[in-house]
Amino acid sequence: MREFPAHRLRCLRALLICIPLCLMAGSARADAFPTERPIRLLTPYGAGGGIDIAARILSAVAEPHLGTRVDVVNMPGAGGLNAAMFTLDAKPDGYTLMISDYGPLITLPLREDTDYGPEDWTPVFQITEIAPTFVVHPDFPEPTLPGVMAAAAREPGRLHATHGAFMSSSHLPLLRLEQISELRMNHVPTLGGGETLQFLLASIVSLAVTNSSSIASAVEGGSVAPVAVATRQRIPELPETPTLLELGYDVVMPVWYTIFAPADVPEPRRRELAARIASAFDTERARSLAARASITLSGTDYDSLQQAYADTVATVTATISALQNP
Amino acid sequence: MLELLISALDVALSPTVLIAVLLGVILGVTVGAIPGISGDMAMALMLPFVFTMDIAPAIGMLMGLYKGSLFGGSISAIMFGVPGTPGAAATILDGFPLKQAGFPNRALHTGLYSSIIGDFTSVLVLIFIATPLAVLALQFGPREFFALYAVSIVIIAALDKGRVALGFSAAAVGILLSMVGRDPFSGAARYAFGSTDLAGGLGLVPVLIGLFAVSEIMLQAGRIFRERFAHLEAGVRQRTAGEGYDPDADRLSLREYATLWRAVVTGAATGTFVGALPGAGATLAGFLSYGLAKRVSRNSDRFGKGSLEGVAAPEAGNSATAGATLIPLFAFGVPGSGSAALIGAAFIIQGITPGPMMIESNLTIVYAIFILLLYGSIFTLITSKLLLPHYARLSMLPPRYILPVVLALAILGTYAIGNSTFDVWVLLAAGIVGVAMRGVGMPIAPVALGFILGPGLERALRQSLILGFNEPGYFFSGPIALSIYGIAATLLLVFVLVGRE
Numbered sequence: 001m002r003e004f005p006a007h008r009l010r011c012l013r014a015l016l017i018c019i020p021l022c023l024m025a026g027s028a029r030a031d032a033f034p035t036e037r038p039i040r041l042l043t044p045y046g047a048g049g050g051i052d053i054a055a056r057i058l059s060a061v062a063e064p065h066l067g068t069r070v071d072v073v074n075m076p077g078a079g080g081l082n083a084a085m086f087t088l089d090a091k092p093d094g095y096t097l098m099i100s101d102y103g104p105l106i107t108l109p110l111r112e113d114t115d116y117g118p119e120d121w122t123p124v125f126q127i128t129e130i131a132p133t134f135v136v137h138p139d140f141p142e143p144t145l146p147g148v149m150a151a152a153a154r155e156p157g158r159l160h161a162t163h164g165a166f167m168s169s170s171h172l173p174l175l176r177l178e179q180i181s182e183l184r185m186n187h188v189p190t191l192g193g194g195e196t197l198q199f200l201l202a203s204i205v206s207l208a209v210t211n212s213s214s215i216a217s218a219v220e221g222g223s224v225a226p227v228a229v230a231t232r233q234r235i236p237e238l239p240e241t242p243t244l245l246e247l248g249y250d251v252v253m254p255v256w257y258t259i260f261a262p263a264d265v266p267e268p269r270r271r272e273l274a275a276r277i278a279s280a281f282d283t284e285r286a287r288s289l290a291a292r293a294s295i296t297l298s299g300t301d302y303d304s305l306q307q308a309y310a311d312t313v314a315t316v317t318a319t320i321s322a323l324q325n326p
Numbered sequence: 327m328l329e330l331l332i333s334a335l336d337v338a339l340s341p342t343v344l345i346a347v348l349l350g351v352i353l354g355v356t357v358g359a360i361p362g363i364s365g366d367m368a369m370a371l372m373l374p375f376v377f378t379m380d381i382a383p384a385i386g387m388l389m390g391l392y393k394g395s396l397f398g399g400s401i402s403a404i405m406f407g408v409p410g411t412p413g414a415a416a417t418i419l420d421g422f423p424l425k426q427a428g429f430p431n432r433a434l435h436t437g438l439y440s441s442i443i444g445d446f447t448s449v450l451v452l453i454f455i456a457t458p459l460a461v462l463a464l465q466f467g468p469r470e471f472f473a474l475y476a477v478s479i480v481i482i483a484a485l486d487k488g489r490v491a492l493g494f495s496a497a498a499v500g501i502l503l504s505m506v507g508r509d510p511f512s513g514a515a516r517y518a519f520g521s522t523d524l525a526g527g528l529g530l531v532p533v534l535i536g537l538f539a540v541s542e543i544m545l546q547a548g549r550i551f552r553e554r555f556a557h558l559e560a561g562v563r564q565r566t567a568g569e570g571y572d573p574d575a576d577r578l579s580l581r582e583y584a585t586l587w588r589a590v591v592t593g594a595a596t597g598t599f600v601g602a603l604p605g606a607g608a609t610l611a612g613f614l615s616y617g618l619a620k621r622v623s624r625n626s627d628r629f630g631k632g633s634l635e636g637v638a639a640p641e642a643g644n645s646a647t648a649g650a651t652l653i654p655l656f657a658f659g660v661p662g663s664g665s666a667a668l669i670g671a672a673f674i675i676q677g678i679t680p681g682p683m684m685i686e687s688n689l690t691i692v693y694a695i696f697i698l699l700l701y702g703s704i705f706t707l708i709t710s711k712l713l714l715p716h717y718a719r720l721s722m723l724p725p726r727y728i729l730p731v732v733l734a735l736a737i738l739g740t741y742a743i744g745n746s747t748f749d750v751w752v753l754l755a756a757g758i759v760g761v762a763m764r765g766v767g768m769p770i771a772p773v774a775l776g777f778i779l780g781p782g783l784e785r786a787l788r789q790s791l792i793l794g795f796n797e798p799g800y801f802f803s804g805p806i807a808l809s810i811y812g813i814a815a816t817l818l819l820v821f822v823l824v825g826r827e
Contacts, residue, residue, distance in 0.1 A: 046370055053373075053675060078526055079513075111513065160793060166511050188792050189511050191785070194661040194670075198604050201658055204467040204793065213674075217659040217681030292677040 033269055034094060034276070035067035041259070042073050042087050042098045044080030050213070050295075054127045054257045055099045057289045058280065065280035066273075080104025081114060088116055088262050094269040097124065099259045106316045107167055118313045121260045124270050125277040126300045126308070128290075130255040131229040132173045133212045133238070135219075137203050143225040145247050148207055152183045160205035161185040164192045167320075169255045170209045173230040176251045176319045177244065200224055211255065212237055213294055230254065236296065253315055256298070258305070274302045334693030337382050338701075346383035347698050350390025351705045355713070357391075358398020361408040361535050361732075361739055365395025369668045373675070381676040381691055386698045388672055389648075392665050393702050396608060396645045397441040397710060404433045404637070405721035406732050408539035412530060413608030413644040415774050416616040418538055420629060420636025427632050431576040431718035436634045437641040438710050439583055440590050442703050444642035447594040448601060449649035449699045452656070459650075460657035462806075463602045468789035469801060473810040474603070475783040478610060480814065481617040483772045492768045500776020501783065503528055510781065511788055523748040532740045532749045533777055536756025537763075537770050543733050544761050550726055576718065582634075589619040589635035590642045597646025602653040607663045608644040609778045613771070615643025621817060649699055655680050656692070 041058065043051050055072045062070040075083040084104050090096035106118045136143050142150070152159045164170040166189045178184060188205055190196045193214030200208040201223060208224075212235060218224045219238070226241045231254045234243055244251040259277065261270050280286060281297055290297050300308065337343065357368040369388055376384040399414030404421035417437060424433035451459065466474070479501075483493035506517040507527025518525040593615035600611040619639030620629045629636045652669065654660040659681025661667035673680045678688055721728070740753045763770055794800025802808060 049671070053671075078522070158795070166513055186792060186795070188789055190789075194604065194667060197658070198464060198654070198660045199467065201660070202464050202467055217679040217684065220679075221681060223658070293675050294677070294679070 033272060037095060038069040038071050039066065039094075040073055040090075040096045041070050042075050042083040042096070044075065044083040044098070044100050044104045046074055046076040050130075051099055051101065051257050053293050054295060057286060057293070057295070058099075058127070058259075058277065060289060061280045061283055061286045062277070065283075066276045079108055081108060084108075084114075084116065087260075088120060090262075092262050092264040092266075094261060094265045094273060097259055097261050097273075099127070099257060101169060101255050101257060102312050102316065103169060105260065106313055107169075107172070107320070110317060110320050111167065118317075120263050121309075122263050122265070122270060123305045123309045124259045124261050124274050124302075125281075126256050126258040126298045126305050127281070128257050128295045129231065129298050129300075130257070131212045131231045131235045131238075132170050132209055132253060132255060133215065133226050133241070134173075134228040134230070134244075135200060135208050135210065135215055135224045135226045136206060137200055138222060138225045139203070140206060140225070143227060145227040145242070145244070148227060149181060149183060151206070152185050157184040157186055159185045159207065160188055161207040161209070162188040162190050162196050162199045162205040163209045164190055164196055168192075169253070170196075170211070172316060172319050173244075173251050173253045174209045175323065176230075176253060176315070177249055179319065179322050180249050180251065197224070216294070253312070253319075256308075256312075258309075271302060330689060330693060333690050334697060337690060337694035338386075338697035340382070342380070343382045343386050343694075343698060346379070346387040347390040347702050348705050348709075350387040350392075351394040351702060351709055354391040354394020354396075355398035355401070355706065355710060356394075358395035358414075359401040359410045359717075361402050361406075361410050361531075361539065361736055364399075364411040364531075365392050366664045366668065368395065369665060373668065373671060376672050376675065381673075381678065382694050382698070384672055384676060385669065385695055386702070388669055389695070389699055390702050390705065392669075393445055393645070393648045393699075393706055394709075396445070396648055397438060397641070397706055399644070400437040400441070400637075400641050401434065401714075401717055404430060404437060405717060406539060406728070407542045408732065408736065409534055409774075411608070412534060412778055413612050413647075414640075415534060415538070415609060415778070416612035416640035416644075416771070417637055419616060419640075419771055420631075420633045423630070423632035424634070424637065425721055428572070428722070429576050429632070430721045431573065431715060432578040432634065433637050434714045434718055435578040436583060436586065436637045438707065438714060440586075440593060440638040440642040441645035442707050443590055444594040444597050444644070444646035445648045445703045445706070446700070447642075447649075448598040448646040449696070449703070451598050451602075452649040452653055452699070453696050456653045456657055459599075459602050460653045463604060463654055464658060464660070465806060466603050467804075468786045468793060469804050470806045470810065471603075471782065472786040472790050472801065473807040475610075475779050475786060477810055477814040478614050478617070479772070479775060479779060479783070481621075481817070482613050482775050484818070489767070489769065492766075493772050496763070496768050496770070496772035497776040500773040500778075501780040502776075503533065503773075504777045504780025505784065510785060523746075526748075528752055528777075529740070529746075529749050530778065532753035533756050534774055535736050535740065536753040537760040537774060539732065539736055540753060540757025541760025541764060541770075543729050543736075544757055545764065546729055550729075573715075573719070578634075586635050586638045588622055588624075589639040592619045592622055593639040593642030594646045597643035598650045600643070601647030601650030601663075604654045604660050604663075607651075608647045609775075611647050612640035612644040613775050615639040621820075656684065659684075 041055050043055050045051055052074060059070045059072050075086060080100060080103060083098055087096055087098040105121050108114060109117045134145060136148060161174060163174050190199060193210055196208050196210045197215060197218060199205045215224055219226055226238050228244050228247060229235055229238060229241055230244050230251050232252050354365060358365060369391055372388060395411055396413060399409060399411030400417045402408045402410035403414040403417040404425050407418050407422035409415040409418060421433045479497050483497040484490045506524055508525060509516055515525040596615040596618055597611040600614060616636060616639050619635055620626045623635050651663045651666045655666045655670055661670045670680045678684055737750055740749045760770060790800060
């Protein structure tokens with residue numbers, strides 16, 4: 001076991017990155033890509049979260065397939081802005097990538113004055129897709145989505161719904177559902193998964209929107225009842241739970257953990273990376289690491305991934321602009 | 327049942343698990359003692375390594391780390407007046423005066439024994455009465471938390487007789503500082519004046535270390551220079567604090583420690599309860615234990631001037647969160663603190679989802695964790711017993727050697743956390759604010775408390791306002807919230823009446 005204090009670890013990592021960088025400078029040839037030096041994979045949040053774990057899995061299985069190491073660099077702060085700016089400021093040679101959900105790439109630039117927009121990124125490989133799930137307490141009179149919508153319609157603006165942070169990937173599907181149905185609920189922001197679950201278990205709120213993984217144990221134990229998921233298809237973990245699309249609401253806002261390259265990285269390099277990362281994940285070891293961490297690996301190919309990203313950009317843009325110009 | 331216990335013991339006492347827990351404890355005490363690196367940060371850094379380990383050593387190492395850091399934070403609090411972890415901020419109030427009076431060893435040992443007792447108590451509570459306590463803790467919604475936070479701030483701000491107004495102003499300054507940065511509910515920048523650095527908020531570590539430590543260093547450095555100057559002028563050699571330290575007078579007998587039982591029991595009970603509440607944590611436990619212990623103490627006028635009880639209560643309190651913070655996680659799968667969330671992440675990495683189902687489907691592992699939590703406390707005791715006399719001697723080195731090292735560590739530690747020079751400026755500015763506050767006789771603890779509790783207080787207040795549709799009556803509509811206000815009012819009334827005599 002090696003353990004270092006934060007600053008040591010960072011120095012060591014910087015050294016490990018710098019030495020080969022200096023040696024290799026100027027000798028880059030396209031045909032050798034991506035084997036010339038280690039790839040830096042930035043995460044917009046701290047160690048230990050779902051994105052970090054997904055990145056560590058790639059790091060653990062990458063080398064034989066990419067021909068080089070993948071170093072995970074956690075760069076939390078400013079809602080992901082720090083990591084995004086670092087990635088975009090690096091040389092666009094495909095050796096600096098970012099793994100992220102859509103918040104820092106789409107929501108943040110749409111809401112704030114950033115130096116980049118969603119179009120400055122291209123998805124390379126999607127590791128997993130997570131379903132924002134609408135859940136109620138099992139004692140809710142009619143524990144189905146139509147039941148919730150009927151209750152919301154009876155008392156507009158009075159039904160408590162909790163959703164993690166303001167404008168997070170759990171909040172946006174709720175906002176979208178309201179915009180489409182023209183119903184209003186009373187939104188209670190929380191710190192995220194743990195607090196959201198507590199509010200629901202204690203019946204402080206009637207409806208919660210959260211990631212399917214954070215309620216898995218509670219669903220299994222019967223202490224919360226899922227009523228809908230905001231993905232295009234039903235998810236394997238909750239086969240009985242309908243999608244919002246089936247229920248007649250066009251709310252498809254899955255959360256994904258995807259590896260991105262800046263848009264100015266040449267397309268052949270992006271495709272090369274996509275193919276090699278895909279083969280790294282198509283291994284027994286990757287599957288067993290992912291299974292242990294309860295991560296369902298996606299099998300999206302490069303071209304449909306571009307479409308999925310464009311769809312998310314369109315939906316998030318529509319949701320946010322409807323809020324800003326009601 | 328017996329079979330289950332034997333297989334759990336088999337897991338918990340295997341060499342890898344024993345070594346993992348011991349390593350975790352040693353590492354925890356060490357990082358806890360280093361200002362700026364908290365147990366949570368060390369646990370987050372460990373997660374990638376834990377990824378490749380088995381479940382029992384993985385959880386053992388993380389829990390050892392957490393327990394060790396809860397005590398380790400008190401080492402630098404007592405030795406240098408710097409909270410090694412935010413949870414140890416309350417320990418400074420009496421620990422540092424004790425060291426200044428030449429009794430670092432007594433203070434450190436009081437802290438150690440109290441930590442162990444608090445920790446052990448809360449693990450026993452976790453094992454035997456977790457479920458009923460968790461049911462109560464789950465009912466703590468925003469309304470109840472607002473009551474608890476508000477009452478805690480009132481109790482701490484009114485600690486010093488005759489300086490209540492200053493105490494409240496200090497708490498208000500702390501809350502105001504905590505509001506710099508992004509509005510948690512809308513994302514809008516507050517008090518940022520167009521600066522992106524300020525929009526990111528003030529860091530907990532630079533503010534705490536700046537207020538407590540850098541201000542102390544600035545004052546001491548000033549004093550040393552003055553003494554130097556006087557010595558040159560008058561040709562008189564000044565005694566440094568290092569001379570005249572008598573290690574024999576600085577021993578703590580168990581009999582003497584036993585007289586502190588009121589403070590220890592108050593701390594252990596308060597810490598266990600606060601630890602079980604989702605979202606409260608070690609810092610609130612430390613401060614609240616200190617405030618309550620002062621109320622029940624026979625020698626409450628000694629508090630703040632170097633009282634052993636004033637070390638025992640917060641240390642028992644903050645360490646008593648170690649077992650208790652797992653209660654909501656095990657009972658409902660609700661991680662009640664940053665540390666519990668990291669432990670929960672470690673479980674998930676290992677393929678076990680924490681929650682009620684875990685107790686049904688992985689009973690051996692749960693029992694093994696209970697066992698390693700118990701012996702983890704003993705490891706903390708033994709490791710720290712061996713280290714403390716050396717720490718005590720180290721702390722009595724002349725300040726002119728210690729101060730530059732502490733200041734350098736404070737700056738380095740602050741910079742390392744976020745790679746941000748802005749944080750270093752915040753640290754130094756907080757130091758100057760601390761000097762000014764000491765100058766006008768404003769107590770520093772309420773500022774720290776206000777700053778630490780501010781975000782939680784604000785969240786609880788605004789969530790309550792949303793849930794109550796802006797009706798003030800909502801705050802007084804629940805039985806738990808009403809009881810908290812009732813207990814606080816009784817305490818204050820008793821305090822005022824006793825104070826009158």
